[in-house]
Amino acid sequence: MIERLIDRLNSSPVNFLAVRRLETELQAAGFVCLDAAEPLKLPSDGKFYVKKNDSSLYAFRLGTASLADAGFHVICSHCDSPTFRIKPNAEMTADGGIVKLNTEVYGGPILSTWFDRPLSVAGRVVLRGADAMHPVCRLLHVKRPLLQISSLAIHFNRQVNDGVKLSKQKDTLPLLGILNDELERGNLLQQIICTELSVSPEQILDFDLYLYDATSACTFGAHGEFLSSGRQDDLTMAFASLEAILTCRENSRTQVVAVFDNEETGSQTKQGAGSPFFSSLLRRIILAQGGDEAAFWQCVERSFMVSADNAHAFHPNYGEKYDPTNHPQLGGGPVIKFNASQKYVSDAVSAAVFAEICRESGVPCQRFVNHSDVAGGSTLGNILSASLPLRGVDMGAPILAMHSARETGAVRDYEYCVRAFAHFYGS
Numbered sequence: 001m002i003e004r005l006i007d008r009l010n011s012s013p014v015n016f017l018a019v020r021r022l023e024t025e026l027q028a029a030g031f032v033c034l035d036a037a038e039p040l041k042l043p044s045d046g047k048f049y050v051k052k053n054d055s056s057l058y059a060f061r062l063g064t065a066s067l068a069d070a071g072f073h074v075i076c077s078h079c080d081s082p083t084f085r086i087k088p089n090a091e092m093t094a095d096g097g098i099v100k101l102n103t104e105v106y107g108g109p110i111l112s113t114w115f116d117r118p119l120s121v122a123g124r125v126v127l128r129g130a131d132a133m134h135p136v137c138r139l140l141h142v143k144r145p146l147l148q149i150s151s152l153a154i155h156f157n158r159q160v161n162d163g164v165k166l167s168k169q170k171d172t173l174p175l176l177g178i179l180n181d182e183l184e185r186g187n188l189l190q191q192i193i194c195t196e197l198s199v200s201p202e203q204i205l206d207f208d209l210y211l212y213d214a215t216s217a218c219t220f221g222a223h224g225e226f227l228s229s230g231r232q233d234d235l236t237m238a239f240a241s242l243e244a245i246l247t248c249r250e251n252s253r254t255q256v257v258a259v260f261d262n263e264e265t266g267s268q269t270k271q272g273a274g275s276p277f278f279s280s281l282l283r284r285i286i287l288a289q290g291g292d293e294a295a296f297w298q299c300v301e302r303s304f305m306v307s308a309d310n311a312h313a314f315h316p317n318y319g320e321k322y323d324p325t326n327h328p329q330l331g332g333g334p335v336i337k338f339n340a341s342q343k344y345v346s347d348a349v350s351a352a353v354f355a356e357i358c359r360e361s362g363v364p365c366q367r368f369v370n371h372s373d374v375a376g377g378s379t380l381g382n383i384l385s386a387s388l389p390l391r392g393v394d395m396g397a398p399i400l401a402m403h404s405a406r407e408t409g410a411v412r413d414y415e416y417c418v419r420a421f422a423h424f425y426g427s
Contacts, residue, residue, distance in 0.1 A: 001243070001414075001415060001418065002219065002227070002411050002414065002415075004243075005217075005227075005236065005239055005414060006216070006217045006218065006219075006227075006229070008021055008235070008239045009217040009229045009230075009231060009232075009235055009236075009239075010216050010217055011141075012079070012231065012235055013120070013122040013141060013210075013212035013230075013231070014080075014083070014122045014123050014210045014212060015055040015056075015079045015080045015261050016054050016055050016122075016123060016124045016139050016208070017122055017139060017141055018079040018231075018235055018238065018259075019051060019054060019055055019056065019057045019079060019259065020054075020139060022057050022059075022079075022238070022239075022242055022259060023049065023051065023057060025242060025246065026047075026049050026057075026059055026242075026246075029047070029246050030047055031047040031048060031049050031059055031061075032046065032047065032048050032049070033048075033049055033050070033051070034048050034049065034050045035050075036050050036051075036052065036277075036281070039288075040284050040285065040287075040288040041288065042062065042285065042288045042289060043062075045062050045064065045250060046061075046062055047059075047060075047061045047062075048060055048062075050281060052261075052270060052271045052275075052277055053261065053269075053270060053271040054124065054137060054139075055079065055080075055261040055262075055271050056079070056258075056259060056260050056261045056271035056272070056277075057079075057257075057258075057259045058256070058257070058258050058259070058278060058281055059242075059245065059256070059257040060072075060254055060255060060256045060257070060285065061245060061248075061250060061254065061255045062250075062254050062285075062289075063250065063251055063252045063253040063254040063255070064250065064251065064252050065252035065253065066289075066291075066295075067254060067285070067286050067289055067291060067295065067299045068286070068291055068294075068295040068298040068299050068302075069298075069302065070252050070253045070254070070299075070302060071253065071254075071299050071300070071301070071302030071303035071304070072253070072254050072255075072256050072282065072299065072303040072304075072390075073253045073254070073255050073256065073303070073304055073424060073425055073427075074256040074258060074303060074304070074305040074306065074390065074392075075237075075241040075244070075245075075256070075257055075258070075305075075306045075308055075421055075424070075425075076258045076259075076260065076273070076305060076306065076307050076308060076380050076381070076384065077234050077237040077238040077241055077258070077259050077260070077308045077309060077380070078234045078238070078259065078260045078261065078262075078263035078264070078273070078309065078380060079234070079235060079238055079259050079260070079261060080106075080107070080261050080262055080263060080264050080265075081107065081230065081231040081233060081234070081235070081264065081403075082105075082106060082107030082108050082109035082264055082403045083106050083107065083109060083210045083211055083212060084103040084104065084105060084106060084109075084114070084172065084174075084210065084211040085103060085104050085105075085106045085208070085209070085210050086101055086102075086103055086121070086123075086189070086207070086209040086210065086211070087101075087102045087103060087104055088206075089102070090102045090103070090189060091176070091187070091188060091189060092173070093179065096178065097178050097179035097180070098175060098177075098178055099175070099176045099177050099178070099179060099188055100173045100174060100175050100176060101147065101173060101174050101176050101189065102173060103172065103173060103174065103211065104168070105168050105172070106210065106264065106265065107264030107265055107403070108264065108403055109403050109404075109405065110401070110403050110404045110405070111166045111168070111171075111172055112166070113401070113404040113405040113406065114149050114172065114211075114213075114405045115149050115150070115151045116148065116149070116150060116151050117148065117149075117213060117214075117215065117405065118145030118147075118148060118213075118214040118215060119145065119146065119147040119148060119149070119174055119211045119212065119213060119214055120142045120143065120144065120145055120146040120147065120211070120212060120214040121140065121142045121146055121147070121189075121192070121209050121210070121211060121212075122139075122140060122141045122142065122209070122210060122212055123139075123140055123207060123208045123209035123210050124137055124138070124139055124140070124207065124208045124209075125137070125138050125139075125140050125193055125197060125199075125204060125206075125207045125209070126204075126205045126206045126207060126208075127197075127199060127203045127204060127205060128202075128203050128204075128205055135205055138197050138199075140193060140196055140197060140207075140209065142192065142196055143214075144214070145214045146176070146192070146214070147174035147175060147176055147211065148174060148175055149171075149172055149173070149174045149175075150175060152171075174211065176188055176189065187201070190204065193207070212230065212231075213230040213405045213406060215406070217229030217230075219411060224411065225331065225410060225411055225412065226330070226408055226409070226410060226411070227408065227409040227410065227411055227414065228406055228407075228408055229406065229407065229409075230404075230405050230406050230407065231407075232310060232397075232399050232407040232408075232409050233309070233310040233399065233402050233403065233407060234263065234308070234309050234310055234396075236310065236397055236399075236409060236414055236417075237308035237309060237310060237396055237397065237417065238259045238308075240308070240397075240414060240417045240418045240421055241257045241259075241308060241421055242257060243418045243421075243422075244418055244421035244422040244424070244425055245257050245425060247418075247422055248422050248425040248426050249426070251425075251426055253425075253427075254285070255425040256282075258278055260272055260273045260278075260380060263309070263379065263380055267380065267383050273380045273383045273384050274383050274387075276387065278384070278388070279387060279388045282296070282299070282300075282388070283296050286299055300388065300389060300390060303390050303391065304350075304353065304390065304391050304392065304424075305345075305381065305384065305385070305390040305391065305392030305393075306354065306392065306393055306395060306421070306424060307344075307345055307379055307380045307381030307384070307392055307393065307394045307395070308395060308396055308417070308421075309379040309380060309381075309394065309395075309396045310396035310397050310398070310399045310402065310409075311328060311335035311337055311368045311395070311396040311397065311398050311399070312328070312368060312398065312399070312400075312402060313328055313329065313330045313398030313399055313400050313409075313410075314327040314328060314329055314330075314398075315400055321371060321374055322371055323368075323369045323370060323371045323372075324371075326338075326367050326368055326369040327368070328366040328367070328368050328398040329366070329398065330398055330399075330400065330408075330409070330410040330413065331410040331412045331413060332364055332366050332398065332413070333358065333363055333364035333365050333366055333412075333413060333416045334354075334358060334363065334365055334366070334395050334396070334397060334413070334416055334417050334420055335365075335366045335367065335368045335395055335396055335397070335398050336351045336354055336355065336365065336366070336367050336368070336393060336394070336395050337367075337368045337369075337379075337394040337395060337396065338351070338367065338368070338369045339369070339370065339376060339378075342382055343376060343377070343378035343379075343382060344378070344379065344381060344382060344394035345381030345382045345384075345385050345392045345393065345394050346381070346392075346393045346394045346395075349391070350391055350392055350393040351367075351393055353391075353393065354393040354395060354420075354424075357420055357423055357424050357427065358416075358420050360423060360427075361419050361420050361422070361423035362419070363416045363419050363420045364416065366398070368398075379394055380394075381393070381394040382394075397409055397410075397413040397414060397416075397417050398410070398413060
């Protein structure tokens with residue numbers, strides 16, 4: 001299972017490629033792609049999925065019971081992670097013909113962790129189509145080290161180990177190459193895109209391209225117990241929900257996997273959790289099954305949502321940052337997250353439900369609450385429940401160094417989450 005996760009992480013350097021990996025595995029398991037622009041035609045039983053913007057995906061297996069009576073069992077996650085987006089007209093030539101790329105920060109990365117490591121480029125390239133309204137989109141995944149953000153030598157910055165404020169516009173621009181011909185007037189990135197996709201420069205209209213850590217995911221530790229990889233927040237939960245729905249059988253309840261985009265920037269996009277798209281999709285599923293508006297709201301009341309977004313594990317070097325009685329351990333199992341200001345959707349009832357799911361599946365369960373002097377983040381659950389009042393719980397696998405270019409998790413926690421999710425879908 002962990003080898004499969006590592007392969008999935010390596011093939012998913014950005015949101016678009018994560019969705020493609022999810023889609024590939026769903027198709028292999030017999031899930032049918034639906035066009036959101038067309039009326040939904042659903043047999044009484046079946047497996048389907050819908051995409052939005054090629055960067056979010058919603059899969060569901062219809063249950064045998066009426067949706068109004070049984071509701072949905074939903075696991076939500078997100079496929080975006082903090083990184084750097086390449087700006088238009090990105091190439092900047094410095095002395096000696098060195099070319100660097102102009103980038104902007106996406107989300108909230110730990111900037112220093114991106115320095116002095118091999119990076120590459122992945123994302124979506126938009127090509128000229130039959131007409132202006134129908135461009136062609138191609139996914140790009142450059143699999144070789146291509147860039148690096150290099151640090152300033154300590155000899156020019158003696159205070160570097162005392163903490164340095166970094167400029168996102170100046171300090172974090174990656175090196176791409178050296179112009180080696182007087183006639184080579186830049187366009188190195190364009191040349192790379194053309195070579196990778198076998199297209200001409202004239203075909204390229206635009207792109208959504210991002211940097212990613214080119215070092216492969218791996219396990220480490222005395223017993224191989226740790227997982228080291230970028231984008232564990234939140235791809236491990238997205239792939240755990242995929243693993244669960246692929247291993248489960250049909251039952252009375254309709255099982256749903258929802259993988260949103262843009263959680264790291266607030267979810268307020270057409271493919272994010274703040275969009276009405278997901279709510280509209282659930283309503284359309286019920287209507288396609290012969291239900292009505294009343295049946296939809298009955299279904300909502302009988303549904304349960306697991307908002308799966310990774311949690312903070314206890315860091316042994318910084319114990320003072322954690323709540324004194326609720327600090328989850330690596331390897332200790334899924335973490336239920338609470339917040340008095342309602343940044344998480346969990347309450348006592350929904351937490352009890354998920355804790356029982358863990359107990360019944362033989363999985364340990366932990367709880368996380370922020371230290372009262374340390375502000376925490378928010379996630380998908382409360383954003384979704386504000387427009388779609390599902391009962392739900394916020395949870396995740398515990399990890400260290402959240403939003404680093406390379407995060408650390410425990411192998412055992414991923415396996416625990418898959419087991420709990422599969423039991424949830426089967427209950």
